Amino acid sequence: MIELSLCHAYADLALDLAFRSDARTLALFGDSGAGKTSVLNAIAGLLTPQSGRIALDGECLIDTAQGICVPVAQRRIGYVFQDGRLFAHLNVRRNLLYGTDARNPQSGIEFATIVDLLELNSLLERRPLTLSGGERQRVAIGRALLSHPRALLLDEPLTGLHAQARKQVLDYLRRLKRELRVFTVLVTHQADEVGALADEVVRLSAGRIVRQMPIAQFVARRVASAASSRSESG
Amino acid sequence: MTALAPDEWQALALSLRVGLLSVIGALPFALGLAWLLSRKRFPGRLLLEALLFLPLILPPVVTGYALLALFGTHGPLGRALDSIGIVVAFRWTGAVIAAAVMGFPLLVLSIRVAFDNVDRRLEAAAETLGAGAWRRFTTIVLPLSLRGIAAGCVLAFARAFGEFGATISFVSNIPGETRTLPIAIYELLNTPGGMPGVHRLAIVSLIVAFAAAAGAAVIAAGAPWRRSHRD
Numbered sequence: 001m002i003e004l005s006l007c008h009a010y011a012d013l014a015l016d017l018a019f020r021s022d023a024r025t026l027a028l029f030g031d032s033g034a035g036k037t038s039v040l041n042a043i044a045g046l047l048t049p050q051s052g053r054i055a056l057d058g059e060c061l062i063d064t065a066q067g068i069c070v071p072v073a074q075r076r077i078g079y080v081f082q083d084g085r086l087f088a089h090l091n092v093r094r095n096l097l098y099g100t101d102a103r104n105p106q107s108g109i110e111f112a113t114i115v116d117l118l119e120l121n122s123l124l125e126r127r128p129l130t131l132s133g134g135e136r137q138r139v140a141i142g143r144a145l146l147s148h149p150r151a152l153l154l155d156e157p158l159t160g161l162h163a164q165a166r167k168q169v170l171d172y173l174r175r176l177k178r179e180l181r182v183f184t185v186l187v188t189h190q191a192d193e194v195g196a197l198a199d200e201v202v203r204l205s206a207g208r209i210v211r212q213m214p215i216a217q218f219v220a221r222r223v224a225s226a227a228s229s230r231s232e233s234g
Numbered sequence: 235m236t237a238l239a240p241d242e243w244q245a246l247a248l249s250l251r252v253g254l255l256s257v258i259g260a261l262p263f264a265l266g267l268a269w270l271l272s273r274k275r276f277p278g279r280l281l282l283e284a285l286l287f288l289p290l291i292l293p294p295v296v297t298g299y300a301l302l303a304l305f306g307t308h309g310p311l312g313r314a315l316d317s318i319g320i321v322v323a324f325r326w327t328g329a330v331i332a333a334a335v336m337g338f339p340l341l342v343l344s345i346r347v348a349f350d351n352v353d354r355r356l357e358a359a360a361e362t363l364g365a366g367a368w369r370r371f372t373t374i375v376l377p378l379s380l381r382g383i384a385a386g387c388v389l390a391f392a393r394a395f396g397e398f399g400a401t402i403s404f405v406s407n408i409p410g411e412t413r414t415l416p417i418a419i420y421e422l423l424n425t426p427g428g429m430p431g432v433h434r435l436a437i438v439s440l441i442v443a444f445a446a447a448a449g450a451a452v453i454a455a456g457a458p459w460r461r462s463h464r465d
Contacts, residue, residue, distance in 0.1 A: 072358075087373075089378060147362075
């Protein structure tokens, strides 16, 4: 479960939002510049909000009122960045094991499990710059999962991929959701990704929450909206 | 060209030793200072940068005099070292210190540029994976800065190998102890019949300088992971 409230003012955007969710996969949905990635950064600790509180499963990550701020490295948040951010000087195997080596977990998802689920076996000895976009994102997802995270943050993981790679990575994400029980926050501006992966949706616009709804309601609204557009144009 | 005379070999060997040891000795300090200047904002940072540039701007003889004032037997550091049985003034170890001081700004500047060029977003990614500051430095920042560090080492070595003014002021010209290659050339220039020796040592200097430049070019050619096989 996530409980989040935060206020943070940029020069061109003021974030002011609060929500809580018990969903296994929560989507932050909205247009570019809505503040979605800033919310992920605040959860990961890469952004310290001017005020706010974030707790995961009851454990406080930051509470500005009480002066609590868990360091980024100790938050156990697996973050899949939009651009992958693989380490170019390490091969895929070393990239995958980077978080495992840093945290040295006694339990958690095993290397072999992730390599099988994401079909990374043939890529293990390759360097990131020799991988395709879809392969890079699969490695980034695997690396995040192997860091023994209590939550997985996916920042537009399919953006920039061509149609075939996008479908492929989406299938892998579905498979991960089915087989691993990791709380996930997905940031996207694509409704089909929300429909395919999320259990609940928080819609953002200009740094504020427009609506929070279960996935069934989100899909129903999209269907109704599409039908209405078709009847107007017809 | 005839072979080098024994005292010329001695000067060459001393210069190589001084050059190598000055870089090895200065490197940990240069890494620390470059990281501080690249990553931290603190009061007095500009003053520290100005101090760092001093050996590049000051006449080398003045730097040598300052080293003598500090490390001489009556200097504050010289007395402290003397109390534990270490004397550096007029010793080859003093030549290493002089060379290290003169090459230090080049070393720090090269490494700092390399650190500045490391994508901070990669460090942030490593941090989310559980890496603390030391692990991020050793596994991300250092490997991705290796070319800059190596280039800085080559530059600092070249500067140390050719060091003259600060060395002769600080440790003088003692055959077999502090007479480095440039000092030997200067000595031969002022010695009747010394020109053949000057020519020999000048050619040796040229070879070492060329090797250093070639080393820098190889380093600049790039690391294997930068070569992409696919877009």
